[in-house]
Amino acid sequence: MKISFLIHTIYGIGGTIRTTLNLAEELANRHEVEIVSVFRHRDDSAFALDPRITVVPLVDTRQGSADRQEPLFAEPAVAFPRAEARYKEYNRLVDERVRAHYAASDADVVIGTRPGLVAYVAQFAPATAVRIGQEHMTHNHHKAALREEMYEHLDTVDAFVTVSEGDAKVWREKMPLPTTRVLSIPNSVPEPSVPPSDGTGRTVVAAGRLAAEKQYHVLVDAFAEVVRQRPDWSLRIYGSGDQRDRLRARIDELGLYNEIHLMGPHSPIEPEWAKGAIAASTSRHESFGMTLVEAMRCGVPMVSTDCDYGPREIIEDGVDGLLVPVGDAHAVARALLRLIDDEDLRRRMAAAAVRNARRFDPGVVTKQYEALFDELAAEAAQRAHIPGITPVADCAVAADGSVDVSLVAPLPEGIENGARLVCTRTGARTEVRTFDFDERGSATVPAGEVFPEGVWTVFVELAGGGARGRVTARVVDQRGALHAAERLSPGGPVRNLVPYEDKAKGGALMLRAWHRPVHAEAADVQIHGSRVTLEGSMLGTATVAGDPTLVLRRRGRPTDEILFPGERVGEDGFRFSFSSTVPAASQTTAHDVWDAFIRYAPDARPVRIGRVLDDVVMKQRIYVYPHTVMAKRRQGSMARAVAKRVLGRPRKKVRVRVYYTLSNDVALNVVDL
Template sequence: MHISFLIHNAYGIGGTIRTTYNLAGTLAEQHDVEIVSVFRHREDPVFAPGPGVRLRHLVDLRKDSPGYEGEHPDYERPATVFPAAEGRYKQYSALTDRKIAEHLRGLECDVVVGTRPGLNVHIAQQARRGPARVGQEHLTLSTHKAALKLALRTHYPRLDAVTTVTEADARTYRKLMRLPGVRVESVPNSVPAPPVRPADGSGKWVVAAGRLAPAKRYDLLIRAFEKVVAERPDWRLRIYGAGAERARLRALIDRLGLYNHVYLMGPAHPLDPEWVKGSIGAVTSSLESFGMTIVEAMRCGLPVVSTDCPHGPAEIITDGVDGLLVPTGKADAVAAGLLRLINDDALRRTMGQAALKGSARFDPAEIAGRYEALFTDLVSRGSLRGSLHRTRGALLSGAIQAKDASRAALRRKGAA
């Protein structure tokens, strides 16, 4: 199959970008695969596309590039196709409307895959007839604004399939969205096996990673770690990532006197070498659409203590087997979960081994296989619909020709 992914910016960094590269690279072992980036703002992508994956862009935002389009008059005009309610309206414009439309109408492929709601709307409206149209949901339906949900309910019926990263979100889509004839499937994100030896459980470090954003609740983790330090001052916490919350978290660390125990490490790529320095992963989010960092930590042999927040963690962690799920928003519960693993070396190592084994189900080969089965079925169904359409057309044409011939014969008979 020829499979084409449409993504916001393949030259940036983030979970959707990582998982798209993982999936495309694995599918490219058997199929013709391309990633089409709406925007390009740097010369080289952060993540390597992998052998066999073509990468191209639609709008060039590199100021030193001869193809720079950031000052094009249409770039200043608002988009009318990409839904403003998606929250990216300042980046999308009349220029992107036109560029995406031209791309989709001329696209020759078997499957076209959108990777965010606004791009899925473009595909639903503008992709030519023929390719199977698939819209991925990398967040959750419940986090979208009412105006965006209305736009999706209006346009998504033209898609062939919608995929979510959790079964919980797939159930929400099936229950709340009226999408007759559209397949709604849950397919999790993929995380490759790390190119490092897994953690052995001996390092006295708890590791967390992700955007320093309010939803990640790193303030909760820091407060929980104050309770950990009171009992086990030999353990420390590293938090990797960048974001608007950094100054506030830094102030909290200083105020609690944890500057020798809690470290804001900044962003790191790759993260695998940092995970394996630790022995426990920690996630304290109030909401997760999936939980990529949970899987990343588990693939490095770390059991994860995570809040049991909506959607992701409970579909990844088997509580008490390869990690611990604790109540959301409770610092005491987070601290108790961490101390349970910190104070029991055998349990920590056993859960780490279980995490390593269980997380193999998120390997790109496994996830690509599920997508390949979905794409194959959609393409075959599309071919069948096309064949039936052509057959009906031929039968109708034959009937019209026969009717015309009969009328002509009657006219000749009357003339005689």
């Protein structure tokens, strides 16, 4: 087989590069292998490259490169997901280079190694190739916006491979992919080139990026307890990162500068592991845990936090290492002391670590990939003869709230055998609604159909497990949504389903659903200087009693509340009039956000105030209210404030503005100018 890896860059340093090379080198024993590096930012790779592997750089970003002068280099990418962390590094030139490379490719297998590259594989890999996406992070690591963008691409590839079964399970539960196989295959770690540790030293070793999620401060605090009982032991931490200064300060604060040493980065790391008698990892989360396997292959038993997901799948607690609760420095200290004080246990665990870590040898892991390639190859060949579909439709909301979707000619090939409209909810792919198309290519979402609140993507799926394509909108008629308030039943839930075209997703047809048992519908907002007046009405199952209370909650700290009394207007209406100087005086950051709630009865739970009963899906830039600029509250003592006035220093200012959030709920922000 010819196997092609698509990677961000092969010229850097990182775990994805290392694991890709481990797999590629083993595959090169039996297959033709290429690594397609999207970018080339230096002359040579930081890693030694096997000469059997063909490296294909696509875009040269070195200083003076002609690629940097290409007009497309300055245009934003259109095929790369906008919510991907590296989106700003990509451009139209990259899109076209990746497209052109795979248009001429004869690869049998194409593997994307990060979310945006999986999207490229889904779009550009040869029709006959096995298309595989790799997940080197985790489902929960990615923002909801990226997961939503990736759904259609993950639904297109043949397999999506995570590095832990725990993460694969989360993907299967939270984003079911009916046509994609979701499974786990661990990263591989080669046998070390040095003999294993003899365990006679008195050093604990840790290695990895000095980053917040690695929680090295927990290890430092734990080792302070260890040193009090075993002062002849030391700790070495290898790696670099933005937490180095903080760790250095903590080590100095604890007076452990003779016992704990920040060693900096080392490559290769195996000789350093072999110097240790015990290894430690205190991460908050680990998609896999390369350092754990490296240490075990070097004959060093590991003490690790039992974080999601890798450690508990790598370490057999009490056999080849010890697992402890995340963030618990005392538990880490107890585990370290248990191994320090029991040399026989340490040696038994070290021997078990060497044995058990062999399952991560490149030869073992590569066989799992080869078995996957073979299973999917026949399906890929069959898929090459099934044309994809790119449906286009008109959509209209009727006065009764039903939504009609009518496909535009030419209709997708195969629709005469049956098709259905499939609606899936962002961030909750287990939420699916389906409706059959008739022979004319029309489908109707009935009035009263319950859609849980959120954003829904619209697909057409051919009968019999055939192709699925996201619907592109041609004309969207939203007039029926203007009657949403008229359709409400007294005492019934508040619902509105509004179709719209999402231009950021290439004109995709989307549905925005609101569904609230109790709802406070905002009406007019009046701004007179710093005075804000907000009116509206209570709807749904709410039983209004007495005068209402406006509750402003600080976003991120919901226990911080500001209360304003209001007045009841008629049977279900409300009106609040308050001064925006109050939240301004409570400012704690350069950008405070206060979400607006109403307590409509003395014993009622506050509910959000929003405006959802019309046709405007995104009100943030449409319903714009005047802002108020005022002096920023002075920080510090009265004496300093008086001194600043005497010196004539101008007071800083803040802007206070009422606005609608992305969910069309009312909020107020206080922003430094």
